Amino acid sequence: RGDLSSLPGLLAELLALKVDVIVTITAPATIAAQRATDRIPIVFSVGDAVGRGLVATLAQPGGNATGASGQFVELQAKRIELLQQLAPGTARVAALMYTVLGFPPAMFQAPRPHGVEIFIVELTGAQDLDRALSTISNLRADAVLLSQIWSDSRFRVEIVDAVARTRLPAIFPTREYVELGGLFSYGTDIGLTLAQTAVFVDKILRGAKPANLPIEQPTAFDLAINLKTARTLGISVPREILLRADWIVE
Structure with missing residues (x-):
């Protein structure tokens, strides 16, 4: 962890x-x-x-x-764009991150995409979840973004369950989170x-x-969405997102 x-x-x-x-x-x-x-x-x-x-x-x-x-910085911008498509009006995003793990400095310095404010909420492990939820509430965030691909499968379940309690639209880094009940994801396989x-x-x-040996970068990115979670949150998924989705969980 x-x-x-x-x-x-x-x-x-x-x-x-x-x-x-x-x-x-x-x-x-x-x-x-x-x-x-x-x-x-x-x-x-x-x-x-x-x-x-x-x-x-x-x-x-x-x-x-x-x-x-x-392509971390570019991925973040794309995730914010997708959040705004799925939940129009999104303006304050709580980004759950374990910053010590080396997120690129440009993530914190780059202009915020599409007029969105991004608030970093530190998440180092399960012990931080309650505090993170409280912070998200205090920030009056209207969406959640998770950037860290946690290898601990149990913690992934805990994260998805915790984010669900916020009742906010949330985007995750990989489809594994969507299969666990996360709303949607965009990232590499x-x-x-x-x-x-x-x-x-x-x-x-x-x-x-x-x-x-030149460094390799990903060229393919998956979009996954959980329609059951969308219905629970009262979100109507736009047709363009459904058409673009590589994975759909019913």
Whole structure:
């Protein structure tokens, strides 16, 4: 659940095992790996590799790290746009984030899309959910956005249940949340992202150098919507969203 204090110890164990490749998810894990070794190849999956300073450029990473980098800032703008399509009048969005996990600085500096105000609500784990709900209420938010793809399946259920209690329209990062009852999602397929990292590992084990392997970015994004949840919230889903949806939960 995002405990970063264990990273140095875990990496020390990997170095002692003399592994051939280290795979990291999230920017902090990648940064910790880069600090631990400049010799062992690192394959990462992060939101913004260049923005976080993990590599020099997408085309020429340099160093001993390469991998997949998302389009986090662009994705956020698109999610806000979809929220406004589904819930016209959306103007105050509460964004649930564990900021320590390395969200790109541009997310907080970029002009707010479509006149929407974005309020960051820190979420580090289950212990924060009640406080987060209280904050959302105090902010008088009219929609919720979740950016973090939590790997803990139990916590994903808790997040969806907590957001449901706000009775607000909410957009999630992947369809796994929609299958659990979340209203809708827009983002990359986790399976495809993991497949990308596997390809990098294979190339490196065959002799390729990370410095010479360009960073890959997602080219396909899924839109999923839960019609049952929409009905519960009294939301009429626009036809254009239904036509664009890749996944529909009845």
